[in-house]
Amino acid sequence: MNYRFSPFFTTILAILFVVSCGTESSRSITAVSWGGSYGRAVNEGVNIPFMEETGINIQVEDYNGGLAQIRAQVEIGEIHWDVVDLEMAEAVRGCDEGLLEPIDVASLPDGPDGTPAAEDFVEGAMTECGAGSVFFSTVYAYNEESIPGTKPGTIADFFDLETFPGRRGMRRVPQVNLEFALIADGVPRDQVYAALDTPEGIDRAFAKLETIRDEVVWWEAGAQPPQMLADGEVVMSTAYNGRIFNAQVLEDQPFVIVWDGQLMGIGQFVVVAGTPRLEEAMEYLAFVTSAKSMAEIGRRISYSPARRSGMPLVSTHIEKGIDMEPHMPGSPANAAQALRFDWEWWADHQDEMNERFSAWLAR
Amino acid sequence: MAGSLRFPVDPHRRTQLRALALVAPLVIYIGVTFIAPLGTMLTRSVYDPVVADVLPETLELLEHWDGRTLPSEAVFAAAAAEIKRAAAARSLGQVAGRVNRVQGGLRSAVTRTARELRDIEVGPWRESMTAIDSVWADPATWYAIQVTGERFTARHYANALDLQRLPDGSLAPQPVERRIYLKLFWRTLLVSTVITLLCLILGYPIAHLIARSPAGRANWLLILVLVPFWTSLLVRTTSWIVLLQTQGVLNDLLVAIGLVSDDGRVAMVYNMTGTIVAMTHVLLPFMVLPLYSVMRGIPPTYMDAAASLGATPVQAFLRVYWPQSLPGVGAGALLVFILAIGFYITPALVGGSDGQLISNMIAYHMQTSLNWGLAAALGGVLLVGVIVLYVVYERLVGVERMGLG
Numbered sequence: 001m002n003y004r005f006s007p008f009f010t011t012i013l014a015i016l017f018v019v020s021c022g023t024e025s026s027r028s029i030t031a032v033s034w035g036g037s038y039g040r041a042v043n044e045g046v047n048i049p050f051m052e053e054t055g056i057n058i059q060v061e062d063y064n065g066g067l068a069q070i071r072a073q074v075e076i077g078e079i080h081w082d083v084v085d086l087e088m089a090e091a092v093r094g095c096d097e098g099l100l101e102p103i104d105v106a107s108l109p110d111g112p113d114g115t116p117a118a119e120d121f122v123e124g125a126m127t128e129c130g131a132g133s134v135f136f137s138t139v140y141a142y143n144e145e146s147i148p149g150t151k152p153g154t155i156a157d158f159f160d161l162e163t164f165p166g167r168r169g170m171r172r173v174p175q176v177n178l179e180f181a182l183i184a185d186g187v188p189r190d191q192v193y194a195a196l197d198t199p200e201g202i203d204r205a206f207a208k209l210e211t212i213r214d215e216v217v218w219w220e221a222g223a224q225p226p227q228m229l230a231d232g233e234v235v236m237s238t239a240y241n242g243r244i245f246n247a248q249v250l251e252d253q254p255f256v257i258v259w260d261g262q263l264m265g266i267g268q269f270v271v272v273a274g275t276p277r278l279e280e281a282m283e284y285l286a287f288v289t290s291a292k293s294m295a296e297i298g299r300r301i302s303y304s305p306a307r308r309s310g311m312p313l314v315s316t317h318i319e320k321g322i323d324m325e326p327h328m329p330g331s332p333a334n335a336a337q338a339l340r341f342d343w344e345w346w347a348d349h350q351d352e353m354n355e356r357f358s359a360w361l362a363r
Numbered sequence: 364m365a366g367s368l369r370f371p372v373d374p375h376r377r378t379q380l381r382a383l384a385l386v387a388p389l390v391i392y393i394g395v396t397f398i399a400p401l402g403t404m405l406t407r408s409v410y411d412p413v414v415a416d417v418l419p420e421t422l423e424l425l426e427h428w429d430g431r432t433l434p435s436e437a438v439f440a441a442a443a444a445e446i447k448r449a450a451a452a453r454s455l456g457q458v459a460g461r462v463n464r465v466q467g468g469l470r471s472a473v474t475r476t477a478r479e480l481r482d483i484e485v486g487p488w489r490e491s492m493t494a495i496d497s498v499w500a501d502p503a504t505w506y507a508i509q510v511t512g513e514r515f516t517a518r519h520y521a522n523a524l525d526l527q528r529l530p531d532g533s534l535a536p537q538p539v540e541r542r543i544y545l546k547l548f549w550r551t552l553l554v555s556t557v558i559t560l561l562c563l564i565l566g567y568p569i570a571h572l573i574a575r576s577p578a579g580r581a582n583w584l585l586i587l588v589l590v591p592f593w594t595s596l597l598v599r600t601t602s603w604i605v606l607l608q609t610q611g612v613l614n615d616l617l618v619a620i621g622l623v624s625d626d627g628r629v630a631m632v633y634n635m636t637g638t639i640v641a642m643t644h645v646l647l648p649f650m651v652l653p654l655y656s657v658m659r660g661i662p663p664t665y666m667d668a669a670a671s672l673g674a675t676p677v678q679a680f681l682r683v684y685w686p687q688s689l690p691g692v693g694a695g696a697l698l699v700f701i702l703a704i705g706f707y708i709t710p711a712l713v714g715g716s717d718g719q720l721i722s723n724m725i726a727y728h729m730q731t732s733l734n735w736g737l738a739a740a741l742g743g744v745l746l747v748g749v750i751v752l753y754v755v756y757e758r759l760v761g762v763e764r765m766g767l768g
């Protein structure tokens with residue numbers, strides 16, 4: 001037997017090595033987002049124009065949220081992800097933990113009318129290491145065909161099994177569900193988080209959830225609620241508004257969104273700390289957080305721009321030509337019924353609430 | 364081997380070295396992908412230096428604290444200086460997260476304090492800090508810092524067993540609404556046992572049928588077992604959703620033949636039933652294959668011999684066939700049980716509210732809460748549980764008798 005490496009394989013290995021190094025050095029970044037219809041909207045509306053304009057190649061990766069992978073990459077010092085689309089709580093936490101690059105708002109492009117970026121972003125959309133992307137909402141929606149007669153119109157109706165019998169879909173996490181439960185129980189929207197700050201308020205939320213517990217189907221992934229509504233598995237379900245919009249508009253599903261008590265959050269674009277492609281990553285960040293890019297996303301899926309100047313640019317849906325405004329969480333009529341998701345409260349109480357929620361579910 | 368003649372090397376030694384070189388890739392592979400990660404994770408479950416590294420002086424001064432009253436001004440001064448430094452170095456977030464796990468609400472309090480302290484240059488620090496946030500006037504906050512400041516800690520294991528350490532050092536059960544992990548451990552064991560038994564009941568006749576079939580038919584039957592085995596886990600799990608959901612195929616069938624009314628459709632998925640059905644299906648090949656390979660080695664003439672000596676079929680099976688198939692049963696049951704204990708995708712998709720297993724919690728702490736210490740401790744408890752069960756099993760069944768084919 002001969003144990004030496006054969007020259008043939010050595011050459012192949014050498015070539016592979018050189019080729020892999022070669023792709024590293026050309027201008028290319030990895031942008032990580034949520035996939036699905038939202039990921040597609042970002043890709044078509046932003047990534048493709050960016051690649052054409054700058055010549056920087058974008059590798060798209062999908063993930064399911066969370067800081068775990070970013071943290072692992074930063075700890076090991078092997079950064080593969082450059083720009084990531086994060087949730088607010090995670091963006092702030094990642095910033096505190098030194099996992100993300102700080103972002104200077106002045107480096108982001110001005111609005112089309114010349115308003116400086118700092119003023120153009122909606123309040124709370126910029127954080128130390130994150131630039132606001134779009135507003136999305138957790139709402140509840142129902143299938144018109146499953147509910148004959150009187151239609152539900154408030155959060156309280158979601159918890160009203162007598163008037164609207166049938167199974168409900170809810171995400172299997174304490175977030176949003178506790179807020180909805182309190183609103184349904186009569187707590188005014190602006191006092192929801194104050195109530196959650198007290199043990200009595202938390203008990204009250206769980207007691208309200210208990211009233212519909214046996215009728216709830218718990219979902220995990222954002223794609224599930226439209227599916228369950230279409231199958232008739234549930235008569236109504238909490239869901240991300242963009243997913244329901246897609247089912248309504250692209251698949252002609254008879255779904256109706258109830259905007260009462262919609263829980264609004266803002267997505268954050270962040271840059272992973274220590275990326276060797278910082279310059280390209282920042283260039284992409286400036287591009288993707290321009291009013292035009294946000295509007296391009298908004299023309300494909302009903303998530304509102306996080307810039308004031310972005311909203312008027314959205315106008316109509318890119319394929320169907322319908323007016324986007326009534327479908328947007330940030331439109332004046334819908335925003336008037338909204339509650340802003342308090343990520344800070346959740347960052348503080350996530351662990352306890354999750355243990356309590358899991359224990360409650362497992363009972 | 365002409366080469367060996369040229370060197371005065373012991374030929375046995377050469378063979379040994381060659382054998383070593385051949386297994387080296389495997390040993391390295393196991394070391395890198397199995398032993399090292401296992402070691403790091405288990406280390407994480409007891410060792411956590413972050414807070415101790417960031418707040419060394421504060422922790423040292425806190426050693427002389429009585430635990431009931433407010434700490435001295437010196438402690439506040441040290442804490443303020445170290446919090447400022449940590450915020451500038453961006454290491455405060457990890458501290459805040461850890462302290463927050465002991466005392467909910469401290470994450471935002473700590474980061475807010477750091478922001479406001481930026482503009483404060485001189486003391487008295489006690490007044491300024493308690494003015495920024497009243498949590499600093501609460502001994503529980505300092506206790507939380509003290510607890511998380513231990514480099515070597517058992518708190519993750521206590522947490523994994525639904526216990527908490529009180530300020531006086533004793534262990535007490537968690538409040539009832541937060542007790543979750545022990546319950547999930549028991550449930551995981553129970554579900555895995557049920558699934559192992561179901562796989563045995565379903566798999567034994569199949570394996571027997573395949574082992575006794577002529578070669579051509581046996582191949583076809585084996586393919587029927589293997590095709591689902593080769594199909595993506597996600598596809599199989601979601602197919603069960605389609606079949607079992609309340610508006611699904613099976614319920615439609617039951618309604619069509621009038622067994623249940625249209626309003627009384629049975630909930631078979633998004634609950635424990637769904638978890639057990641889907642997991643049994645996914646794990647069935649792991650039972651059938653070892654059983655088949657053992658059964659193929661049992662000569663069919665033994666059963667004929669038993670019959671000719673006057674045994675009824677049941678007697679012949681129980682006293683001749685079953686004992687010989689035991690090595691396959693042992694191997695299949697162990698495989699299915701251990702795989703079931705670590706399953707998490709299927710329960711996550713079809714488990715609903717009561718079909719969650721401990722591995723779902725481990726995944727949550729790995730991916731979402733980033734409490735890797737607790738995830739490691741949960742994994743450690745699970746590992747110890749599996750090893751204990753394995754030892755018991757080895758005593759009862761005997762591992763050397765197991766046949767994997």
